[in-house]
Amino acid sequence: MAGPTISVTLKVWRQDGPEAKGYFETHEAKDISTSMSVLEMLDVVNLRLQKEGKEPIAFESNCREGICGSCGAAVNGQPHGPKRATTLCQLYMRHFNEGDLLVIEPFRASAFPVIKDLVVDRSAFDRIIQAGGYVTVKTGQASDANAILVPKDVSDRAFRSAACIGCGACAASCPNASASLFAAAKVAQLALLPQGSVERTSRAREMVKQMDAEGFGSCSKHYECQEACPKEIKVENIAVMNREYLRSLLLDRD
């Protein structure tokens, strides 16, 4: 294979199941091409483990293009590793140096119980969306698409919020394990668009309620989430959510 290679040491979190006790295990990853992603490097280590009859390190991935939100682990304490605006599957070994130590552990948040090794249960995020992160429109009810005009800058802003991949890095990076950035991205997208306006009164309130019920902490403005977010979702979204939340408390007469 062409191109430069490096060797690094891994300290990886192993945990057999949700109830089992976890521990760190050390592995040498030798002669890794710098054009591999961190996940491909783990693939190589896993192949070797299998050859030795050992269980490979469990981790999740699907698209490997930074869009599905399946992958994620903390590398040296940072969710998705040291490079800004990058998911783990798109973090390449060229960003590390010969001899580096990579401490790899699952996303930590009380609402994300470990399933195995680096795999965590993020179903709490689905339940937050279920609480109201959509427009209630049934198939067939829509009018002509161009009947709803949205100024380009508004639509572009809504898109930037909608770009959230639901990976959980925000909650994993937050000292309070808050899911505010995740919930806020959806609230803001729909608050910006005319399609979302009908359900504005209840959306933020219901989603925040669910977030609390799942055991996520509240936002005390550390803003680690913005640093960790692979899609550069901005904390301004949280301000929008707070505004929407207040508004819903004021307007809601139930």
Place this chain on the structure above:
Amino acid sequence: MLDGKVPEGPLSEKWIRHKFEMKLVSPANKPTFNLIVVGTGLAGASAAASLSELGYRVKVFCLGDSPRRAHSIGAQGGINSAKNYPNDGDSVLRLFYDTVKGGDFRAREANVHRLAEVSGNIIDQCVAQGVPFTREYGGHLDNRSFGGAQVSRTFYANAQTGQQLLLGAYGALMKEIKVGNVQMHTRREMLDLIVADQRAVGIVCRNLVTGALETHLADAVILATGGYGNAYYLSTNSVLSNATAAWRAHKRGAFFANPCFTQIHPTCIPIHGDSQSKLTLMSESLRNDGRIWVPRKKGDTRLPHEIPESERNYYLEERYPSFGNLVPRDVASRAAKRVCDEGFGVNGGDAVYLDLLGPIARDGIAALEDKYDNLFEMYQRITDEDPRQTPMRIYPAVHYTMGGLWVDYNLMSNLPGLYVIGEANFSDHGANRLGASALMQGLADGYFILPYTIGDFLARQGRAKVSDDHPAVTDAQRETRERLDKLMSLRGKKTVSELHRELGQVLWDHCGMSRDAKGLQTALEKIPAIREDFWKNANVVGRPDTFNQVLERAGRVADFIELAELMCIDASNRNESCGSHFRVEYQTPDNEAQRDDEQYAYVAAWEYKGVGVQPALHKEPLAFERVGLAQRSYK
């Protein structure tokens, strides 16, 4: 002769009439029917939400930790629709025509026409959900062009169209879960289809966290489990994309149609290392502005900016003046392969240039980044080269499968009660899919077609009265258990991914961009050998009763091996070239695909007869009433 059940009447009235003639299930009765939807990509999520809205009780299954992780999320470039907003001459008829022609006359006309008819509703629906499509300054939706079309009919959300459409459908699904009509089962893998008394009535699946086998019974089963491009090991598909659900259904009697029709996408980042886990697509939309070229001199090792204009071969523009860089994918891929095989590739290797430097100089980088969003950055991240400074290097890669389970006009397979939608069926794209048409088809099936057609079946057949102790149920449970045990007992020396890689190489070499009888014969000798090797020498570690990705993978690869054999059987049966299926023996004097309509204007639907046993071929004849059969020309 297989009957596609295409309704009578003129093409443009078939769907309208059929909708009227189909029986309805009354609103009061809908909640008495239970439906299973496997898969939560665009097709599955849209179908599940729409069926639930109608009042049916729906159970939904997917592999990932959330329905939103489906492969559809990665689609970049856009979705077609015959809205004709740009006023550039588009219409239902033109979208229909382009699709039939793009598919090289191997799709069912009536299906394609219906697809074009409902294409407008899809955009309406998605906008109503809050999908942030890219807009013009006046606030209207923007459009661009894709291959195989001379109009701009592609709607897009920067380069994240699949993500935004899927999140729209996912939102609709979440809404129905909240209502309580949909029961969502994540981290489940369907491992068998239950067919009792000639009707599909349920599935057996494995809980991927606990390893427990579960049985779910219903009145109909809908598969929306995506395509099988990962049979080739390296493809642009997500790493979990697989054929298992479809293949299990095939083994229970569902016909597999046109398995050899696989799309090789022209613009992907070339292979760069042998531990690579997947290939990355650079959206076809880049061909709106990008120009494709290679050096005129063989083995030219100069840097691209050192090669003067006169020494560059813009081979698509030269060969296909009217479509230029926007020829369909199969044509563009073969042309790239040809120039590289002849030694004109970048540095004499397997790559051609996709050059955006001209448009960047003309319109400014900001304008292009606005259009193509994260594509430049993505390319740079992966290759460590900046496409704003130097042309991208690209090469074709396996991308999409037009083949799939056979379905009739109602999207039902030959097994009553089994419906197949999205990429998992063979339906609308013939021998080559046009860009931005998969998203359209998946959502058409899920939002606007299946919810109608399945009602007719349920109204006529009523509920499936099958209990847990029916032999079909217990057999499926037992066989699934035995198969898992057999996989777990494999303690050989080869990893499952090594075996998968070997299989992929055989398919790529002999059933890839070009095929011939001799190569296919070689593949048909090698694949059974890989199958034997697998069941003797594969190594499956870990335990069956926990989260075990090796076991999951092993089951999928075992199915890919069997499917690969069928792909090669199908490719050697089809003694013609059409669309993506290019048999070197059958080409026109100027090296284009040479169809044989006399012999092969049919859908090849294969019936399973046993592992390693020659399957039975059923033919569904294709008639072309509206679009005259003609040699495709993009010149």
